[in-house]
Amino acid sequence: MRPTFLLALGPALLLGLSACTPRTTGPAPTVQTSTPVNTVSFYPSQAGLTWSYLPEGEPTASVPYVLRALGPSIYAGQTVQALQLTGRGADQTWYRTFSGEGVKLLGLRKPGVNVRLDPPWLEYPAENAWKVGLTWQGQSNIAISGDDGQVQVQGTLNYSYTVQEKRQQDTPAGTFEVWVVTRQVSDTVGGLFPATQQLWFTPFVGEVRTPEGLLLVGRNFKGGR
Numbered sequence: 001m002r003p004t005f006l007l008a009l010g011p012a013l014l015l016g017l018s019a020c021t022p023r024t025t026g027p028a029p030t031v032q033t034s035t036p037v038n039t040v041s042f043y044p045s046q047a048g049l050t051w052s053y054l055p056e057g058e059p060t061a062s063v064p065y066v067l068r069a070l071g072p073s074i075y076a077g078q079t080v081q082a083l084q085l086t087g088r089g090a091d092q093t094w095y096r097t098f099s100g101e102g103v104k105l106l107g108l109r110k111p112g113v114n115v116r117l118d119p120p121w122l123e124y125p126a127e128n129a130w131k132v133g134l135t136w137q138g139q140s141n142i143a144i145s146g147d148d149g150q151v152q153v154q155g156t157l158n159y160s161y162t163v164q165e166k167r168q169q170d171t172p173a174g175t176f177e178v179w180v181v182t183r184q185v186s187d188t189v190g191g192l193f194p195a196t197q198q199l200w201f202t203p204f205v206g207e208v209r210t211p212e213g214l215l216l217v218g219r220n221f222k223g224g225r
Contacts, residue, residue: 040221042127044206045081045098047071049221051206053214060172063088064217076106076116102126115192116143121159124201130179134163142189155188169200169208172217176202183211 039046048071052064065087073082075095084093092110096103097120104120117140125136137160144153164180178200185193193211200209208216 040204041098042203043098043103043124044204044221045069045083045096050219051216052218053210054172054217056209056213056215060217065090065214076118078106080106096123100126102129112147114145114147114149116145117141117157118143121157127203130163130203132163132165134161136161142187142192144189153189157185157187157189157192159183159185164198171208171215173208173215173219176200176205176208178202178208 040049047069049069051067053067054060054062054064065085067083067085070082070084070093073080073095075082078097080095080097082093082095084091090110092108094108095106097106102122103124105117105123106120107114107116109115119138119140121140122136122138125134137158139159140157142153142155142157143151145151160183162182164182166177166179169176169178179202181199181201182196183199184196186195187193197211197213198209199207199211202208205219206216
């Protein structure tokens with residue numbers, strides 16, 4: 001039996017994207033350009049950047065999820081970059097570091113839940129490592145706690161990535177040259193993340209398709225290089 005604490009997280013992933021999905025009857029929200037491309041890094045994380053996403057197959061007039069780069073924060077005693085996803089009742093923040101080694105996830109939070117990963121989860125490799133056939137993998141210890149900081153569930157998480165191909169991809173946000181990556185995840189705490197998912201990444205743009213199956217529909221900065 002899964003612990004009651006985990007049941008509150010929702011099946012397969014923390015976001016609970018299968019929850020109610022209200023739709024608008026008018027045009028989709030417009031996204032304004034505010035950040036020049038020359039200030040955006042290979043792995044975009046600059047404070048003020050925003051991305052809008054919709055689940056695959058939904059009309060573009062649907063209410064989007066919005067990902068915002070909040071800027072520097074302190075998490076687990078380290079300086080990290082915080083990125084927050086909101087919309088449709090979702091409110092989740094990821095805490096990552098961006099360096100020459102790639103992108104590492106130290107943990108994530110949603111109201112009442114804090115998931116810490118130690119060592120950090122390597123989500124993306126070094127910038128110059130990208131190629132078809134590239135693989136990387138690792139294992140992290142998971143500690144899940146509530147707002148009071150008390151650890152309620154502990155376990156391990158194993159992940160592996162494979163770069164399948166590089167291709168042109170049409171999306172509601174335009175056409176991008178994407179790296180197609182398959183991600184596989186397993187854990188001992190009830191399945192916090194989808195077991196196998198495909199994501200699309202474009203340098204200087206970010207995730208065009210997230211591991212949760214969200215497609216990019218807009219952003220507030222110009223195209224990648």
